[in-house]
Amino acid sequence: MHRDKQQKKVLAVHDISCIGRCSLTVALPILSVASIETAIIPTSILSTHTGGFSGFTFRDLTDDILPVIDHWQSLSLKFDSIYTGYLGSIKQLDIISTLFSRLKQADTLIFVDPVMGDHGKLYTNFSADFPSKMAKLCKHADIIKPNMTEAFLMLDEPYIEGPYTKDYIESIVKRLAQLGPKLVILTGVYLTGNENQIGVAAYQQQSDNIIYRFADKIDGVYHGTGDIFASTLLAALLNNQPLGEAISIAIAFTVNSIKRTKAAQTDVRYGVNFEAGLAELGLLLQTKD
Template structure:
């Protein structure tokens, strides 16, 4: 039996834990073959580092896709993250249409902004393109800022109460056509996690774990990578989100307790054994709320 394959479409930083340097080891530890399609190569990630180099891989992306198509490669998941231009969004949209099969899970992490603001490279045209790309997804993983962009609503007017958040994930589901994992949701003091709309069941559940009050880079990539891996392995949406939230928490706690440089991202490598051994799958420790 072939090892399940995940096409991971992200940028690659030579230093700093994010994007492909997170996705490749996490998916591999979970027993999956990660097939990277880099959108760009950077010397370091852009959070906290100055003077980094940047190599745009836009021209190479369709060539890679064409070669993979000629080899009749098949993927159990297609997983995309931060994209650098409208053209890259169009290329990923074409890739999904070319490679998506009945058994393919499409996960789009619509990385566009945080704290109510778009990232500096994201124009209104790019946000509209990302919303279009997300329409092809089986699962999307926006934070509240990205949810506002996808819904074309002012961030400041988004409700933060449980009932309002339920309305948000329901609206993001496009009338039940796709599953939604809304990240950065906190329903209790000292807790954070995600609210999940499962398109298969129509149910909404929330996972919450202890909050680590430090600015940590790459946690969204860690979360989405574990989530994708768990979904490919057959876990339910809420179980996958619970595993992802708990793994992020454990990595954040380790990073802070060891007093490691925060700008380098969470120190997840020593904890990969938890994913290999399915320890989180058996008992995540995450609290579920219906």
């Protein structure tokens, strides 16, 4: 069982998609099953996520964020980590930068998932200057977790389809580290000569070390898997798992969620079945002191 005397506490700053498992509806249960107390700031509320659905409702909660922070400061709250995902506008990026400055303490881990694109394209609701603004937000982060598309966008380079050489991936993660984070977790990596696998390159700036972890590719597009991976990775790190093991746990949990969904042949617009693996994940993440 979990033997930490004090629960870790995370602030998760994401949107709420009421249907379609992603963002807060993924982050909250994964962090909670890992015995992590999770506070939330919703950035917006949507009736469904935007992948594959039309006619969805959208309510922007930008104007509510600073009043929440004001109230929390009066309570002298402390967070072990602040974890950001989808941020819907440049104004929200500016507000989250303010949130970091007001709520971060010396030992607060800042984890930024720079959600803004996939498959080589910036999401259509973002302006052309959004990636450069996101890159500036990443200077406040300890950890960033871009996919390949987001990496190219923040580096202001044309998207190049893989497979990639290790030397090229090394150049990408090192340039991302120059934005400011101590740790870069690059997802969607697949290498020349190993095209049937896809995974992660993790670069630690202090040690100048890169860790690779891979799994077999699964055909298809599965919504919310980036949020599942990021939330599981953060949960594992906060439960004192070594970096390489934390990445392996996050990959395995994400892949197994996809496999369950693929086997059941359910509509992928509604996300993947991560719920069936939560009990096992909880037990796994409660074993480290």
